[in-house]
Amino acid sequence: xxxxxxxxxxxxxxxxxxxxxxxxxxxxxxxxxxxxxxxxxxxxxxxxxxxxxxxxxxxxxxxxxxxxxxxxxxxxxxxxxxxxxxxxxxxxxxxxxxxxxxxxxxxxxxxxxxxxxxxxxxxxxxxxxxxxxxxx
Numbered sequence: 001x002x003x004x005x006x007x008x009x010x011x012x013x014x015x016x017x018x019x020x021x022x023x024x025x026x027x028x029x030x031x032x033x034x035x036x037x038x039x040x041x042x043x044x045x046x047x048x049x050x051x052x053x054x055x056x057x058x059x060x061x062x063x064x065x066x067x068x069x070x071x072x073x074x075x076x077x078x079x080x081x082x083x084x085x086x087x088x089x090x091x092x093x094x095x096x097x098x099x100x101x102x103x104x105x106x107x108x109x110x111x112x113x114x115x116x117x118x119x120x121x122x123x124x125x126x127x128x129x130x131x132x133x134x135x136x
Contacts, residue, residue: 003124004033007132008034010120016134018041019043019094023078024130029098043094046070079106086114093135101129 011017012035019041023031028045035042047069074081078099085091097111099122108118116133124130 003122003130004029005034006122007120010122010132011035011040011096011098012037014134015093015098020096020098021091021094023074023082023097023099023103025069025075025100041094043091050063066124072079079110082107082110094136097133099130099131099133100124102127 008030011020011130015038017037020043022042022044026045029044070081086093093114096119097116099107101124111118111133116134117136118131119134120130121129121131
């Protein structure tokens with residue numbers, strides 16, 4: 001599975017890169033350990049466990065709260081997730097998106113309609129590729 005490293009090599013060589021959002025499964029990309037560009041803002045889906053602090057006599061304990069992580073929301077309905085984040089939300093549009101190739105056609109069309117093009121695609125597994133979309 002060399003695609004995550006190939007994606008980061010591709011991004012680090014792209015002079016138009018200013019920000020990138022990874023819409024990929026949690027921990028599937030090495031992130032800052034391979035892209036040494038302090039001028040680039042990187043964001044990935046939040047996979048943090050939903051914790052709630054519970055106080056007891058011994059101090060602070062944590063328990064998992066029922067809820068849905070960003071990763072789960074994205075893979076449940078990728079188009080609605082991205083639309084709500086970038087059209088309705090406050091998230092800034094990045095110069096690049098990284099996804100797995102199995103995103104919906106609706107999401108691919110959304111990227112194209114909003115000024116992105118498919119810049120690169122890298123073999124990931126026998127079932128998918130990792131793709132990079134960048135602003136025109």
